[in-house]
Amino acid sequence: MNETIQHLLNHRSVRSYSDKPLSDEQIQGIVSSAQAAATSSFVQAYTIIGVKDPLKKDKLAELSGKQAYVSHNGHFFVFCLDLNRLAIASQIEKAAPEEINQTLASTETFMIGVIDTALAAQNAVVAAESMGLGICYIGGLRNQLEQVCEILKTPDRVIPLFGLSVGYPADGAEQKQRLPFDNVYHEDEYNQDKDQFINQLIQYNEEISSYYADRTSGKRKDRWTEMMTKLLKNPKRLFMKELLRKKGLPLE
Amino acid sequence: MNETIQHLLNHRSVRSYSDKPLSDEQIQGIVSSAQAAATSSFVQAYTIIGVKDPLKKDKLAELSGKQAYVSHNGHFFVFCLDLNRLAIASQIEKAAPEEINQTLASTETFMIGVIDTALAAQNAVVAAESMGLGICYIGGLRNQLEQVCEILKTPDRVIPLFGLSVGYPADGAEQKQRLPFDNVYHEDEYNQDKDQFINQLIQYNEEISSYYADRTSGKRKDRWTEMMTKLLKNPKRLFMKELLRKKGLPLE
Numbered sequence: 001m002n003e004t005i006q007h008l009l010n011h012r013s014v015r016s017y018s019d020k021p022l023s024d025e026q027i028q029g030i031v032s033s034a035q036a037a038a039t040s041s042f043v044q045a046y047t048i049i050g051v052k053d054p055l056k057k058d059k060l061a062e063l064s065g066k067q068a069y070v071s072h073n074g075h076f077f078v079f080c081l082d083l084n085r086l087a088i089a090s091q092i093e094k095a096a097p098e099e100i101n102q103t104l105a106s107t108e109t110f111m112i113g114v115i116d117t118a119l120a121a122q123n124a125v126v127a128a129e130s131m132g133l134g135i136c137y138i139g140g141l142r143n144q145l146e147q148v149c150e151i152l153k154t155p156d157r158v159i160p161l162f163g164l165s166v167g168y169p170a171d172g173a174e175q176k177q178r179l180p181f182d183n184v185y186h187e188d189e190y191n192q193d194k195d196q197f198i199n200q201l202i203q204y205n206e207e208i209s210s211y212y213a214d215r216t217s218g219k220r221k222d223r224w225t226e227m228m229t230k231l232l233k234n235p236k237r238l239f240m241k242e243l244l245r246k247k248g249l250p251l252e
Numbered sequence: 253m254n255e256t257i258q259h260l261l262n263h264r265s266v267r268s269y270s271d272k273p274l275s276d277e278q279i280q281g282i283v284s285s286a287q288a289a290a291t292s293s294f295v296q297a298y299t300i301i302g303v304k305d306p307l308k309k310d311k312l313a314e315l316s317g318k319q320a321y322v323s324h325n326g327h328f329f330v331f332c333l334d335l336n337r338l339a340i341a342s343q344i345e346k347a348a349p350e351e352i353n354q355t356l357a358s359t360e361t362f363m364i365g366v367i368d369t370a371l372a373a374q375n376a377v378v379a380a381e382s383m384g385l386g387i388c389y390i391g392g393l394r395n396q397l398e399q400v401c402e403i404l405k406t407p408d409r410v411i412p413l414f415g416l417s418v419g420y421p422a423d424g425a426e427q428k429q430r431l432p433f434d435n436v437y438h439e440d441e442y443n444q445d446k447d448q449f450i451n452q453l454i455q456y457n458e459e460i461s462s463y464y465a466d467r468t469s470g471k472r473k474d475r476w477t478e479m480m481t482k483l484l485k486n487p488k489r490l491f492m493k494e495l496l497r498k499k500g501l502p503l504e
Contacts, residue, residue: 001281004256004382008285008375029253031437033260035430037374040391041483042476044431053440080442085435088446089453089477090484100484107496107503108394108489114363115413118370122289123260125371126378130256139292142360153441161367178287179296183337185283188305189405190332194340201341224294225341231293232342232352237360241504244359251359251503252493 007129012175014134015069017167022075026131030077030166033127034120046117047082048124049152049160050075056151063147064140064163074133074167078141078148079121081113083157083249104157107251110244117161128166134173138163142237149247156248174215177207179224201225259381264427266386267321269419274327278383282329282418285379286372298369299334300376301404301412302327308403315399316392316415326385326419330393330400331373333365335409335501356409359503362496369413380418386425390415394489401499408500426467429459431476453477 001009022030031048039045051057054071060078061070070076083104090100103109125135141148141163148160178184182191183200191197205223212220244251253261274282283300291297303309306323312330313322322328335356342352355361377387393400393415400412430436435443435452443449457475464472496503 002382004259005281005285005379007256008379009288011288011290013290027437028433029257031433033257035433035436036261036263038263038265038377038387038389040389042428042479043483044436047436047438047442049438049440049442051440056440085431085449085453086480086484088450089480092450092453092477093475093481095481095485100481102490103484103487106487106490107492111366111394111413111492112391114366115370118367119374119377122371122374123378125290126375127257127260130254135290137290137292139364142363151441153444155442158442161363176294179337181280181283181287184287184296184299185279186299186301188301188303188308189403190299190301190407190410192405197337198340198344201337201344205344223345225344227294228338228341229345229347229352231295232338232355233347235354235358238354238358238504240359240363252490 008126011129012173013136014169014173015136016171017069017073017134018170019072020074020168022166027075030124030127034124037119037123039116040112043086043112043116045082045086045113046120047080047158049078049080051078059151060141060148060163063144064138065143067138067140069136069165070138070163073165077124077164077166078152078160079117079162079164080154081117081159081161083109083113084155087157105250105252110249110251114161121164124164133166134169136165138165145243159244159247159249177211180204263381264425265388266421266425267388268423269321269325269386270422271324272326272420274418279327282376282379286376289371289375291368292364295338295364295368297334297338297365298372299332299410301330301332303330311403312393312400312415315396316390317395319390319392321388321417322390322415325417329376329416329418330404330412331369331414331416332406333369333411333413335361335365336407339409357502357504362501362503366413373416376416385418386421388417390417397495411496411499411501429463432456
């Protein structure tokens with residue numbers, strides 16, 4: 001196993017950082033690595049906003065569910081799906097809006113943008129971790145997304161998808177065991193054996209329960225399926241469809 | 253600049269491979285690296301299908317727009333968004349469908365699944381490239397997605413998002429210059445200076461035109477904005493919204 005793979009397998013989310021800011025060279029290395037990721041038909045459908053203004057960082061931390069590590073870190077990135085750039089490209093080419101709007105409005109184009117943005121972000125993460133930095137994705141940035149758009153002054157067709165805190169780790173962070181390999185990786189077709197599939201999840205429940213029990217002197221024993229069911233029973237961010245429509249992405 | 257970042261910056265899509273198959277150990281390293289990526293609230297909302305059956309690979313190549321490197325490679329992965337596993341988790345916990353359906357049907361949950369899947373895929377890519385292998389993402393897998401679902405026997409709420417060809421590179425591959433750094437990376441807020449934004453794209457057009465001119469003795473001189481406008485004028489995969497609805501993901 002080579003060093004890069006060791007780094008990947010060693011990933012854990014870091015939620016406590018020293019105050020030391022990233023250097024411009026580090027930021028440049030991280031963003032350039034993000035840009036080097038593959039992109040669908042060369043569209044490069046994302047913009048990365050680096051937030052340095054401490055007031056803005058505090059506001060974003062508040063809006064993300066009071067997560068301190070959104071304001072206290074070495075640097076805070078926001079990864080935005082960006083179809084605005086493509087619209088501007090078509091203006092440069094003198095295309096009329098009605099010639100391009102169907103593509104910009106489609107569910108397929110939205111998927112391309114989300115995938116492009118996430119591929120770039122994960123390259124940024126690998127680059128940051130290879131420098132000895134820690135990271136944490138901030139999905140909570142979508143909790144009050146409209147206000148986040150206002151703070152970052154994103155135009156229509158630009159959607160902040162998630163934040164990324166990066167910095168020098170202050171605390172150790174624990175790694176949680178992933179799903180069983182065979183539950184995630186199937187060969188030639190989706191595993192049709194539902195009993196086997198369920199047994200894998202029950203085996204996984206035991207591993208995850210032990211993980212929590214070990215770390216809380218037995219107070220917490222959450223099963224994975226229990227955690228997932230709680231999530232599913234509490235729908236979140238149900239405004240998303242309407243917000244996307246308002247921002248010019250009706251997902252037709 | 254460390255070795256990992258050098259690898260990231262050196263990425264290019266490889267579309268021609270030797271016939272040597274990946275070893276089980278390589279596949280395991282790639283999938284385990286994918287699984288090590290961050291995941292929103294620990295949902296791990298993806299399944300990876302490795303396709304070895306040559307007949308299936310040929311069919312997938314045909315459906316993806318006759319891309320030979322879908323059948324001829326060292327291994328072919330299909331990365332699927334998977335909300336079926338979460339539904340099964342809730343069955344294990346005896347939740348009634350009506351308690352969980354709103355979450356499973358939401359645009360937000362779909363976004364979580366797409367992002368989770370793409371983060372995992374990009375880790376797989378980094379792992380594969382660190383082994384000296386080449387890769388190519390296959391978005392064309394969505395061209396005739398319903399038939400791809402049939403071949404892979406994916407249940408409801410599982411959507412193949414893209415393929416990934418991996419293998420030993422047979423040919424050299426070229427790297428295309430990305431958008432200007434300042435066009436993609438903004439500080440504190442989205443760049444409001446539209447003239448500057450447009451000028452960056454025009455400068456980029458010149459770089460891309462030269463790239464093509466150099467490689468075709470001047471026959472091709474495509475501008476980036478021209479390529480993007482062509483894409484936008486030709487809407488693709490407009491069935492996506494309806495297909496997702498049929499597969500249990502109405503994006504509400």
